[in-house]
Amino acid sequence: MARIGFISLHTSPLDSPGSKDAGGMNVVEVHQAKALADRGHVVELVTRRDNTELPDVVEIHPGVTVRQLTAGPTEALAKSAQEEWIEGFSRALAQLEPYEVVHSQHWMSGVAALPVAQQWGVPHVQSFHSVAALPGDPLSEGEPPESPGRNAGERLIASQSDLVVAVSQYEASTIVERCGADPSRVVVVHPGVDTELFHPLDGHCRPWNPEQNSPDEPRQFGPVCVQPNPNGYLLFAARLQPLKAPDLALVAVAGLPEEIRPTLVIAGEASQDFASYRDELIDLSQNLGIAHQTCWLGSQSREDLARLLRGARAVLVPSFSETFGLIAMEAQASGVPVVSADSGGLREVVDDGVTGVLVAERTAEAWTRVLTELLEDPERLCTMGRAGRERALTFGWDDVARQLEEQYVALLANGPATRGVAEEPVATASLLDGVRRVLFCHAHPDDETLSTGALITHLVSRGIACDLVTATRGEMGEVVEGPLSHLAGTPELEEHRIGELAGALRELGVERHAFLGTAPARAAGLPTRLYRDSGMEWILPGLAGPADATDERSFTFAAPEECTADLVALVERWQPDLMVSYDANGGYGHPDHVRMHEVARDAARQAGVRFAEIRHSPSTGSGNGIAVDSGNEDSETPTPEPVEVQWFDLPETLPVVAAALRHHATQLTVQPNGTEVVHSGGQLEQIVTSVGLARG
Structure with a gap:
């Protein structure tokens, strides 16, 4: 028996199909939940509160409840107006007791629930029910524009969910081709029909x-x-x-x-x-x-x-x-x-x-x-x-529940290790025990300083050697408006950023650096490969997703096995005692960050090297996008940590980190106060001097 959370942000399972934004999705999730409960599972359908007359939790079937979470106005809202409440819904969801499986319905639910499931260390399953129309599709003539974050949000959940459950082969193909889902993680489970209620x-x-x-x-x-x-x-x-x-x-x-x-x-x-x-x-x-x-x-x-x-x-x-x-x-x-x-x-x-x-x-x-x-x-x-x-008699809901149950059992059998979370919490006091050399694994120039500059500076001061591998050269990034803005979109930007990175590493005291795909970070017998920046799009403030178009030379387009083999080759040459990279969400969702997390984790396992994930507190930036706090002052139920985190509060490193960041002048500007940076897109961010490490 499993405790399963069905997430339905934009439409309540209690609404009648044909009213508000309720439709076939509502019917499918309610019948799936009831059929799963009849097989012995406990299912909670979680939705945004739009009715103050109903209690927080309503039982609609033995073993099936509907729970309302407050996020935004407690009234019915147009679907297009609910995107701004995704982050608030995500925070409210994170305060609940963790489910064993999180199954999101529609894209907004997935964007809200994915980081929470990752924080809990449980499988995230996604059902789309519909996919955004492409510009120029005939149906778009009579429809309002898609919500700003929908396209990027759909690509994010398609690429990062443990499993995508499609309702038809047509939908499965669309999710793979349009959203970039891995075909091996997409299954088709046709909806059923109540043949007793619907009869001739x-x-x-x-x-x-x-x-x-x-x-x-x-x-x-x-x-x-x-x-x-x-x-x-x-x-x-x-x-x-x-x-x-x-x-x-x-x-x-x-x-x-x-x-x-x-x-x-x-x-x-x-x-x-x-x-x-x-x-x-x-x-x-x-x-x-x-x-x-x-x-x-x-x-x-x-x-x-x-x-x-x-x-x-x-x-x-x-x-x-x-x-x-x-x-x-x-x-x-x-x-x-x-x-x-x-x-x-x-x-x-x-x-x-x-x-x-x-x-x-x-x-x-x-x-x-x-x-x-x-x-x-x-x-x-x-x-x-x-x-x-x-x-119709061949489409039964019990068969649907059986198919879902098989998928859930398979995900749970794999365990949380597949999500970059330790199978068992470990005492993080031992993370640096015996460590003499650390290899930091990052996706782009400036990530190493923004995310881990304080930690690198601290380790170097303790006599621990620090090396860095960077996956791409940041050639797709925006350029700060000013004397260097003419470099945007030119081949010269790549070379300039390589020089900026070299200057930052000198400030931090990094001993050795390599770009993935080039010696010494290239598998034996393979020609040099330049992994290109995959690009990204903002879904919400602080949460990124895959870009609409990705170059076939990009880091995320390459076979993960090839990238991992390159990193293993480097590890065998440099012999680090510890490898450090992003968490499973890539810090804030950038697809290159997510890929580097996967590559670093797998390479560490293959090479038998200790691996740690970077953690940041929600207030510092460079963190988890839609941050899942460790607790809430207004809540009696703290968000559980799936693993222990060893924190390094290092305010004394601020001058060195700020000096290193000044070298990345095409990407950001260090403010005169020396404690903040402004990114090329205009975002103001506090310089990070508090870094956490969790065993991965």
């Missing part, structure tokens, strides 16, 4: 006959909207937003011959990001002349949705993109054919020509033609309905 009318399907199927049977054939319609109704059930394309459904139905045209029932509400969209759709129905044959029902309970589905003649899913399309599976379970867009995960749900029809064209003419052919052939609709029911 009277347990079977029968052809539609207006003379037999009276509109006076509202429970059998759904609601009577405005006026009875002997042709029954078609159903569109989704949030009202351009992505779901309800306008295409309206125009397609309006094009049907009046003698066979059913009523169009639209079940769903507009979220705050699309507050006026419902009114626009109502105006469209009036302009099309079908207002009297359009029914607006709003969000439905699961029970009412099931009744609506089994009374419909067909369900329309014209979305631009669906990672799976749960409503299509629920329609099939109800014995109702699906007419859907030929896109995304819908191709894996709808068996084209068997359980419904996939429409490749996004024109009203094409959709009207398909609907006309189906409505004029009731027997075909019935046959499709029966086939859909048979297909």
